[in-house]
Amino acid sequence: MAPVIARGIAGRSPSLAPLQVMACENAINATDLLRSEVEAAWDGAAGDLSSVAVFANTAVDRIVPNQAPGQGLDVTVETFYEWVIDQTPFAGEAPVIPGATFVDELGPYIERKLFTVNTGHASAAYFGYGAGLEKISDAMADASVAARVRAVLEETKQLLVAKHGFVEAEQEAYVQKILSRFTNPYLPDTVNRVGRAPLRKLGRHERFIGPAAELAERGITPVALLDAMSAALRFDDGADDEAVELARMLSEMDAGEAVERITELPPSHPLFPQVQKLIEDRKAEA
Numbered sequence: 001m002a003p004v005i006a007r008g009i010a011g012r013s014p015s016l017a018p019l020q021v022m023a024c025e026n027a028i029n030a031t032d033l034l035r036s037e038v039e040a041a042w043d044g045a046a047g048d049l050s051s052v053a054v055f056a057n058t059a060v061d062r063i064v065p066n067q068a069p070g071q072g073l074d075v076t077v078e079t080f081y082e083w084v085i086d087q088t089p090f091a092g093e094a095p096v097i098p099g100a101t102f103v104d105e106l107g108p109y110i111e112r113k114l115f116t117v118n119t120g121h122a123s124a125a126y127f128g129y130g131a132g133l134e135k136i137s138d139a140m141a142d143a144s145v146a147a148r149v150r151a152v153l154e155e156t157k158q159l160l161v162a163k164h165g166f167v168e169a170e171q172e173a174y175v176q177k178i179l180s181r182f183t184n185p186y187l188p189d190t191v192n193r194v195g196r197a198p199l200r201k202l203g204r205h206e207r208f209i210g211p212a213a214e215l216a217e218r219g220i221t222p223v224a225l226l227d228a229m230s231a232a233l234r235f236d237d238g239a240d241d242e243a244v245e246l247a248r249m250l251s252e253m254d255a256g257e258a259v260e261r262i263t264e265l266p267p268s269h270p271l272f273p274q275v276q277k278l279i280e281d282r283k284a285e286a
Contacts, residue, residue, distance in 0.1 A: 002037035009038070009053050010046035014211035019053045020095050021087060024060040026118070028110055028205070031057045053091045058112045059084040061117055065189040081180055084109040113170075115156040116178050119207040119228075123152045124182055125195035126231035135190055140183045150179065151224035163214065196241045198235045199242040204264035206233065209271070215232060216271040226274055251286060255279040 004095050007020055021038075023030035039118040042049050061080040087094045087102035094102050105108060121136070127148050128139025139145045154173045201207055208229050212222040233250065237243045249258055255276045258263055265272045 002034065002104070003041040005034075006038045006041040009049070010043055010127070012052065014047075014052070015082060016192060020090070021053055021055045022058045023024045024058060024083070026060075028114070029057050031055050046068055046107050050272065053088050056089045057086045057106050057110075059106060059113050060114050063121075063184075063187055065187045066100070066193055076187075078181060078184060080177070080185055082113070084113075088230040098187070108160075108166070111164065112166065112174070114161055116175060117213045118213065118223075119156055120175075120178055120257060121182065121194055122201050122207055125191040125193075126198075126235055127226060128191040129195055129235055130231050133191060135185075136182055136187060136194055137185045137187065137189075140179070144255055145245075146179075148224065148227060152228050155215060155220075155222050155224050156218070159211050159215055159218075163220070188254065192237050192240070195232075195235050195237070196240045197242045198232050198246050199207075199262060202229065202232055202246075204263050209265065209275075211262045213265065213269065213271050216269070216274070219270075221274070222271075226278060229275065230278045230282070233278060250279065250283055256281060 005021070009021075012019060021034070023034045027033060029131060032055070038053075038055075046052075050124070050247060054106065060083050061079075063078045064075065067075060081099070083097070083100045084106065085097075085100055085102050085173055086095070086104075086106040088104055112254045124136050124139045124145065127145045128134075128136065131139065131142060131145055132144070133142060140149070157168070157175055158172050161167050195201075204210070204213070208225055212225040212229070215222040215225070232247070235243050236247055247263070249261060253261065256267065258279050259272060259276050260267070261276060265275065
C-alpha cells in the first residue's frame with residue numbers, strides 16, 4: 001500500500017492543505033510503521049513529505065467478525081466503536097471527526113484497548129476452544145469461561161490503573177462494557193478465528209506476556225493471565241499455520257528454549273519460570 005499512498009500524496013495539488021493520514025489498525029503505533037514505508041517509497045523530487053502530509057497514530061476499537069462470502073462493502077460490525085487519535089502532529093489544527101476523541105498522549109489508550117479488548121477477546125477464544133465451544137458468545141455464556149475471562153481483565157485493570165492512573169471505577173465500567181460486547185450473539189465470531197495466530201498473541205509486547213510481565217516486575221503473580229497463556233498453548237487448530245508451528249516448537253524444543261523463542265523473555269525475568277512451568281506441563285501432555 002505504501003508506494004500507492006506515496007504516489008497519491010505526490011500527485012495532489014500543492015495548493016491543498018497537507019493530507020491527514022491515520023492508520024486504523026490493531027498494531028501499536030501503526031501510523032508510524034506506515035509512515036516509514038511511505039518515506040521509503042517517497043520520490044524526493046516531489047518535495048518534503050512532511051510539508052504535504054501529516055501522520056497521526058490512533059487507537060481504534062470495533063469488532064468486525066468474519067463476513068459472508070461475496071458480501072463486498074456491506075460489512076457487518078458491532079454498534080460500539082472507539083477511535084482515539086493523537087492530536088499533537090496536527091499542531092492545533094486537528095480535523096473535525098464526529099465521534100473521535102483527540103488526546104495529547106495516546107500510549108495509555110493503546111494499552112487500555114490492547115490489554116482489555118484484545119486480551120479479553122483472545123482469552124475468551126482460548127478458554128472457549130478448550131471447552132469445546134464454537135462462538136465467542138457461546139464461550140461467554142459459559143459461567144466457567146466467563147469467570148476466567150473476568151479474572152484476566154481484573155489483573156489487567158490492576159496494571160492499567162497503577163501504571164497510567166486511570167480512575168478505577170472508570171476502568172471497571174470499561175471492562176464491563178467490553179465483557180458485554182463479547183456476549184453479543186449477533187456477532188458470529190468463532191473461537192477459531194479470534195484465537196488464530198497464537199505465536200503472535202504470545203509475543204513479548206502482546207496481549208498476554210505484555211501485561212503479565214509488567215505485573216511480575218511489580219511483584220504480582222498474574223495467575224489469571226498465566227491461565228490464559230496455558231489455554232493458548234493448547235490451541236491446536238490444524239488449519240492455523242501459527243498453531244501448527246507452535247505445536248512443532250513445543251514438541252522439538254526444551255521448555256526454556258521455547259519460552260525464549262515464543263515470548264522473548266530472558267531467563268532473568270521474574271515471569272520466565274512461571275511460563276516455563278506452563279510449557280513443561282503442556283509438553284508432558286504430548
